[in-house]
Amino acid sequence: MRVWRNSNLAVHRFRGYGFSDDRSKDSNVYLIKAPAYRKAPSILIDPGMEWDGVEEIVAQQIISHILLTHGHIDHRQSFFDVARVTGSKCLIHPADFSLLPKSQRKKIDIQFFKEGFQIISSDIILRVLHTPGHTVGSVSFFDVLNRILFTGDLLVKYNNRVLPGPSHREESNHDDLVASLHRILHLVDEYRWGTDSVTVFPGHGGHFTLKQAQLNLETPAIPISPALYE
Numbered sequence: 505m506r507v508w509r510n511s512n513l514a515v516h517r518f519r520g521y522g523f524s525d526d527r528s529k530d531s532n533v534y535l536i537k538a539p540a541y542r543k544a545p546s547i548l549i550d551p552g553m554e555w556d557g558v559e560e561i562v563a564q565q566i567i568s569h570i571l572l573t574h575g576h577i578d579h580r581q582s583f584f585d586v587a588r589v590t591g592s593k594c595l596i597h598p599a600d601f602s603l604l605p606k607s608q609r610k611k612i613d614i615q616f617f618k619e620g621f622q623i624i625s626s627d628i629i630l631r632v633l634h635t636p637g638h639t640v641g642s643v644s645f646f647d648v649l650n651r652i653l654f655t656g657d658l659l660v661k662y663n664n665r666v667l668p669g670p671s672h673r674e675e676s677n678h679d680d681l682v683a684s685l686h687r688i689l690h691l692v693d694e695y696r697w698g699t700d701s702v703t704v705f706p707g708h709g710g711h712f713t714l715k716q717a718q719l720n721l722e723t724p725a726i727p728i729s730p731a732l733y734e
Protein backbone atom coordinates (compact mmCIF):
# COMPACT_ATOMS: atom_id res chain seq x y z
CA MET A 505 0.00 0.00 0.00
CA ARG A 506 1.37 3.41 -0.89
CA VAL A 507 1.49 5.49 2.29
CA TRP A 508 3.41 8.57 1.20
CA ARG A 509 4.58 10.33 -1.93
CA ASN A 510 5.93 13.57 -3.29
CA SER A 511 6.96 14.45 -6.84
CA ASN A 512 10.21 12.46 -6.54
CA LEU A 513 9.45 9.39 -4.51
CA ALA A 514 6.76 7.08 -3.22
CA VAL A 515 6.94 4.99 -0.06
CA HIS A 516 4.92 1.76 0.09
CA ARG A 517 4.38 -0.10 3.33
CA PHE A 518 3.60 -3.82 3.62
CA ARG A 519 2.94 -6.23 6.46
CA GLY A 520 6.13 -7.81 7.75
CA TYR A 521 4.33 -10.01 10.31
CA GLY A 522 5.66 -10.68 13.80
CA PHE A 523 4.93 -12.39 17.10
CA SER A 524 1.93 -10.53 18.45
CA ASP A 525 -1.64 -11.60 17.73
CA ASP A 526 -2.31 -7.91 17.28
CA ARG A 527 -1.61 -7.35 13.58
CA SER A 528 -1.23 -3.61 14.12
CA LYS A 529 2.05 -4.49 15.86
CA ASP A 530 3.50 -6.32 12.87
CA SER A 531 6.86 -5.20 11.58
CA ASN A 532 6.90 -2.91 8.55
CA VAL A 533 8.33 -3.68 5.13
CA TYR A 534 9.06 -0.55 3.08
CA LEU A 535 9.52 -0.20 -0.65
CA ILE A 536 10.88 3.13 -1.92
CA LYS A 537 10.20 3.90 -5.55
CA ALA A 538 11.00 6.74 -7.91
CA PRO A 539 7.59 6.98 -9.67
CA ALA A 540 8.85 9.16 -12.49
CA TYR A 541 10.67 6.17 -13.93
CA ARG A 542 8.38 3.17 -14.18
CA LYS A 543 11.15 0.64 -14.55
CA ALA A 544 13.65 2.27 -12.21
CA PRO A 545 14.93 0.01 -9.45
CA SER A 546 13.41 0.29 -6.00
CA ILE A 547 14.88 -0.11 -2.53
CA LEU A 548 13.42 -2.60 -0.07
CA ILE A 549 13.90 -1.91 3.64
CA ASP A 550 13.41 -4.83 6.08
CA PRO A 551 11.80 -7.58 4.01
CA GLY A 552 10.01 -8.91 7.10
CA MET A 553 9.27 -12.30 8.55
CA GLU A 554 7.17 -14.12 5.96
CA TRP A 555 7.94 -14.83 2.35
CA ASP A 556 4.17 -14.60 1.67
CA GLY A 557 4.31 -10.96 2.67
CA VAL A 558 6.90 -9.98 0.10
CA GLU A 559 6.48 -12.50 -2.71
CA GLU A 560 4.09 -10.29 -4.64
CA ILE A 561 6.22 -7.15 -4.19
CA VAL A 562 9.31 -8.91 -5.37
CA ALA A 563 7.56 -10.30 -8.44
CA GLN A 564 6.52 -6.84 -9.64
CA GLN A 565 9.67 -4.83 -8.97
CA ILE A 566 13.28 -4.53 -9.88
CA ILE A 567 14.92 -4.19 -6.48
CA SER A 568 18.45 -2.82 -6.43
CA HIS A 569 19.05 -3.01 -2.67
CA ILE A 570 17.68 -4.86 0.32
CA LEU A 571 18.57 -2.97 3.48
CA LEU A 572 18.19 -4.17 7.05
CA THR A 573 17.66 -1.66 9.84
CA HIS A 574 18.73 -4.39 12.29
CA GLY A 575 19.01 -8.15 12.61
CA HIS A 576 15.82 -9.15 14.46
CA ILE A 577 13.89 -12.02 12.95
CA ASP A 578 10.59 -10.17 12.44
CA HIS A 579 12.42 -7.75 10.13
CA ARG A 580 14.70 -10.09 8.28
CA GLN A 581 13.55 -13.71 8.22
CA SER A 582 12.55 -13.52 4.53
CA PHE A 583 15.83 -11.74 3.70
CA PHE A 584 17.56 -14.76 2.22
CA ASP A 585 14.63 -15.82 0.03
CA VAL A 586 14.17 -12.29 -1.28
CA ALA A 587 17.87 -11.90 -1.93
CA ARG A 588 18.05 -15.16 -3.82
CA VAL A 589 15.08 -14.32 -6.03
CA THR A 590 15.99 -10.70 -6.75
CA GLY A 591 19.78 -10.84 -6.88
CA SER A 592 19.73 -7.46 -5.11
CA LYS A 593 22.59 -6.03 -3.08
CA CYS A 594 22.04 -6.91 0.58
CA LEU A 595 23.35 -4.70 3.33
CA ILE A 596 23.42 -4.70 7.11
CA HIS A 597 25.54 -3.04 9.79
CA PRO A 598 28.42 -5.36 10.74
CA ALA A 599 27.51 -5.20 14.45
CA ASP A 600 24.21 -7.01 13.72
CA PHE A 601 25.67 -9.62 11.37
CA SER A 602 25.85 -12.11 14.25
CA LEU A 603 22.03 -11.89 14.61
CA LEU A 604 21.61 -13.54 11.20
CA PRO A 605 21.37 -17.34 11.30
CA LYS A 606 24.77 -19.00 10.90
CA SER A 607 23.46 -21.50 8.39
CA GLN A 608 22.43 -18.74 6.00
CA ARG A 609 25.16 -16.11 6.39
CA LYS A 610 27.35 -17.61 3.71
CA LYS A 611 24.60 -18.42 1.25
CA ILE A 612 24.35 -14.90 -0.11
CA ASP A 613 26.79 -12.06 -0.53
CA ILE A 614 26.03 -9.72 2.35
CA GLN A 615 27.73 -6.35 2.35
CA PHE A 616 28.21 -3.95 5.23
CA PHE A 617 27.41 -0.29 5.68
CA LYS A 618 28.48 2.03 8.44
CA GLU A 619 27.76 5.57 9.62
CA GLY A 620 27.75 8.02 6.72
CA PHE A 621 27.50 5.42 3.96
CA GLN A 622 25.21 6.46 1.10
CA ILE A 623 22.89 4.12 -0.74
CA ILE A 624 22.11 5.42 -4.19
CA SER A 625 19.53 3.94 -6.55
CA SER A 626 17.95 5.93 -9.40
CA ASP A 627 16.75 9.17 -7.73
CA ILE A 628 16.95 7.79 -4.20
CA ILE A 629 19.82 8.70 -1.89
CA LEU A 630 19.70 7.30 1.63
CA ARG A 631 22.32 8.19 4.23
CA VAL A 632 23.07 5.60 6.88
CA LEU A 633 22.94 6.82 10.48
CA HIS A 634 24.24 4.36 13.04
CA THR A 635 21.62 4.53 15.80
CA PRO A 636 22.44 1.73 18.29
CA GLY A 637 20.46 0.83 21.39
CA HIS A 638 17.65 -1.48 20.33
CA THR A 639 20.49 -3.61 18.93
CA VAL A 640 24.18 -2.77 18.61
CA GLY A 641 24.01 -2.56 14.84
CA SER A 642 20.67 -0.73 14.50
CA VAL A 643 20.67 1.95 11.81
CA SER A 644 18.34 4.60 10.43
CA PHE A 645 18.18 5.73 6.81
CA PHE A 646 17.72 9.42 6.05
CA ASP A 647 16.80 10.91 2.69
CA VAL A 648 17.68 14.56 3.26
CA LEU A 649 16.33 15.77 -0.08
CA ASN A 650 12.88 14.28 0.44
CA ARG A 651 12.94 14.60 4.24
CA ILE A 652 12.03 11.02 5.00
CA LEU A 653 13.56 8.93 7.74
CA PHE A 654 13.39 5.17 8.35
CA THR A 655 14.26 4.34 11.95
CA GLY A 656 13.77 0.59 12.28
CA ASP A 657 12.95 -0.21 15.90
CA LEU A 658 14.62 2.87 17.34
CA LEU A 659 11.05 4.22 17.14
CA VAL A 660 7.75 2.36 17.01
CA LYS A 661 4.12 3.46 17.06
CA TYR A 662 1.69 1.34 19.05
CA ASN A 663 -1.92 2.34 19.73
CA ASN A 664 -1.32 5.74 18.21
CA ARG A 665 1.54 6.44 20.59
CA VAL A 666 5.11 7.05 19.43
CA LEU A 667 7.52 5.09 21.63
CA PRO A 668 11.21 4.37 21.73
CA GLY A 669 11.94 0.83 20.61
CA PRO A 670 12.42 -1.80 23.32
CA SER A 671 15.81 -1.73 25.03
CA HIS A 672 15.37 -4.48 27.62
CA ARG A 673 16.74 -7.36 25.55
CA GLU A 674 20.15 -8.94 25.87
CA GLU A 675 21.41 -7.36 22.65
CA SER A 676 20.07 -3.91 23.65
CA ASN A 677 21.65 -1.02 25.50
CA HIS A 678 19.33 1.58 27.01
CA ASP A 679 21.93 4.37 27.30
CA ASP A 680 22.81 3.94 23.64
CA LEU A 681 19.11 4.01 22.76
CA VAL A 682 18.61 7.30 24.60
CA ALA A 683 21.63 8.81 22.85
CA SER A 684 20.38 7.62 19.44
CA LEU A 685 16.91 9.02 20.14
CA HIS A 686 18.41 12.36 21.08
CA ARG A 687 20.37 12.38 17.85
CA ILE A 688 17.31 11.57 15.74
CA LEU A 689 15.02 14.07 17.49
CA HIS A 690 17.58 16.80 16.77
CA LEU A 691 18.57 15.55 13.35
CA VAL A 692 17.41 18.60 11.46
CA ASP A 693 18.30 21.29 13.99
CA GLU A 694 21.00 22.50 11.60
CA TYR A 695 18.48 23.01 8.78
CA ARG A 696 16.07 25.86 8.43
CA TRP A 697 13.09 23.64 7.84
CA GLY A 698 11.10 22.43 10.79
CA THR A 699 10.61 18.97 12.23
CA ASP A 700 7.00 18.96 11.03
CA SER A 701 8.27 18.60 7.46
CA VAL A 702 10.21 15.39 8.20
CA THR A 703 8.24 12.13 7.90
CA VAL A 704 9.35 9.23 10.07
CA PHE A 705 8.69 5.62 9.04
CA PRO A 706 9.12 3.41 12.13
CA GLY A 707 9.82 -0.30 12.47
CA HIS A 708 6.25 -0.98 13.64
CA GLY A 709 3.09 1.10 13.19
CA GLY A 710 2.13 4.00 10.94
CA HIS A 711 4.29 6.96 10.00
CA PHE A 712 4.38 10.30 11.81
CA THR A 713 6.29 13.56 11.68
CA LEU A 714 9.52 14.17 13.52
CA LYS A 715 7.69 16.92 15.37
CA GLN A 716 5.18 14.36 16.70
CA ALA A 717 8.08 12.21 17.87
CA GLN A 718 9.58 15.18 19.68
CA LEU A 719 6.27 15.98 21.36
CA ASN A 720 5.88 12.35 22.49
CA LEU A 721 9.43 11.70 23.60
CA GLU A 722 11.17 14.83 24.76
CA THR A 723 10.44 14.25 28.39
CA PRO A 724 13.00 13.34 31.04
CA ALA A 725 11.66 9.81 31.46
CA ILE A 726 11.74 7.55 28.45
CA PRO A 727 9.44 4.53 28.96
CA ILE A 728 11.22 1.20 29.08
CA SER A 729 8.59 -1.12 30.53
CA PRO A 730 8.57 -4.35 28.49
CA ALA A 731 4.78 -4.48 28.94
CA LEU A 732 4.48 -1.52 26.55
CA TYR A 733 5.64 -3.71 23.71
CA GLU A 734 3.58 -6.86 24.35
Ligand SMILES: [Zn+2]
Nearest residue numbers: 574576638657
Ligand atom coordinates in the same frame (compact mmCIF):
# COMPACT_ATOMS: atom_id res chain seq x y z
ZN1 LIG B 1 13.72 -5.27 16.62
